[in-house]
Amino acid sequence: LCFVFFFFQAEDGIRDYDVTGVQTCALPICRDQELNQLNTLWQQMLEGQKSARTVLVSAEAGIGKSRIVASLKASVESAGYRTVECACSAYYVNSSLHPIIGAMESALGFFRDTTAQAKWDKLRQLLDRLDIYPDETIYLLAILLSVVPPADVNRLEMSPTDQRELTLQALRQLLLEMARKNPTLFIIEDLHWSDPTTLEFLEGLTAKIGRAHV
Numbered sequence: 001l002c003f004v005f006f007f008f009q010a011e012d013g014i015r016d017y018d019v020t021g022v023q024t025c026a027l028p029i030c031r032d033q034e035l036n037q038l039n040t041l042w043q044q045m046l047e048g049q050k051s052a053r054t055v056l057v058s059a060e061a062g063i064g065k066s067r068i069v070a071s072l073k074a075s076v077e078s079a080g081y082r083t084v085e086c087a088c089s090a091y092y093v094n095s096s097l098h099p100i101i102g103a104m105e106s107a108l109g110f111f112r113d114t115t116a117q118a119k120w121d122k123l124r125q126l127l128d129r130l131d132i133y134p135d136e137t138i139y140l141l142a143i144l145l146s147v148v149p150p151a152d153v154n155r156l157e158m159s160p161t162d163q164r165e166l167t168l169q170a171l172r173q174l175l176l177e178m179a180r181k182n183p184t185l186f187i188i189e190d191l192h193w194s195d196p197t198t199l200e201f202l203e204g205l206t207a208k209i210g211r212a213h214v
Contacts, residue, residue, distance in 0.1 A: 035068050039075060046183060052209035056191075069187055082184040084175070088193040096197040097144065099188060100171060104145060116148040123147065130177040140167045141174070164197075172205050 038055065045053050057065060073083050084107065086099035108122045120142060127138055139156050142149050144167055149155070158166070178184050188194070188202070 035071055038068070038072050042072070042076065042185070052179070054206045054209065066189075069189065073185065073187065076185045080182075082178060082182045084178070084184060084186045086186075086188040088188065088190040088195075088198065090193045093193055093195055096195055097171075097201065098195060099198055100201065101145060104141075108145075110145070117150065119145070119147045120150060127174075130174070130181060132173065132177055136166070137170045137173070140170045143167075144171075168197075168201050168204060171201060172208055175205065176208065 034057070038057075041053050041055060057068070073085065076083055084103055086103040088099045092098040108119070108126060110119055110122070114122075120138075123138055123142060123145070127133070127141075132138075135153070136156060139149060139153065140163065143163075156163075175184070175186060179186075188198075194202075
């Protein structure tokens with residue numbers, strides 16, 4: 001089960017994010033109603049009334065988007081479910097997949113003093129727990145996270161275009177497998193500052209969860 005939640009600041013009124021199957025939720029001044037609506041959608045998914053959901057929330061700055069997402073996240077985590085939170089930034093609009101990379105590094109416990117071998121081991125352990133075994137997947141994710149593979153790991157030879165597409169596929173698989181293990185709330189904040197590759201990742205993700213019965 002995967003509940004994907006996007007929200008961003010609208011500069012000129014409400015903006016729609018054009019992805020098939022995305023439910024758009026425009027925030028009024030009364031925020032409790034919208035929070036209740038999001039909690040209801042989450043509960044419907046848990047109970048099997050709805051498949052995986054994608055919700056987009058847009059509003060002007062200062063109207064309460066951060067408060068709503070914090071409340072929803074706290075509710076989900078208190079019930080024992082997983083949350084994955086990414087944040088786009090105006091400083092990284094030209095840095096491919098920056099919010100996704102940041103979320104992964106945080107989840108994996110990567111720090112400045114974490115060695116390359118320790119990072120590789122953490123990534124391998126995560127994929128093993130999720131029953132993701134292809135060596136290609138760990139190699140692609142390691143390269144994305146700037147982790148140098150061990151010397152005994154075969155390097156993959158592929159074009160930059162193929163590597164990009166396969167990396168996006170690996171990221172989508174990672175999130176969907178996480179959701180199969182434990183219902184997951186995936187949050188990406190400040191979507192209006194997202195880089196093009198992150199948007200491409202999200203478009204592919206929403207298409208997949210729209211078809212997946214997870």
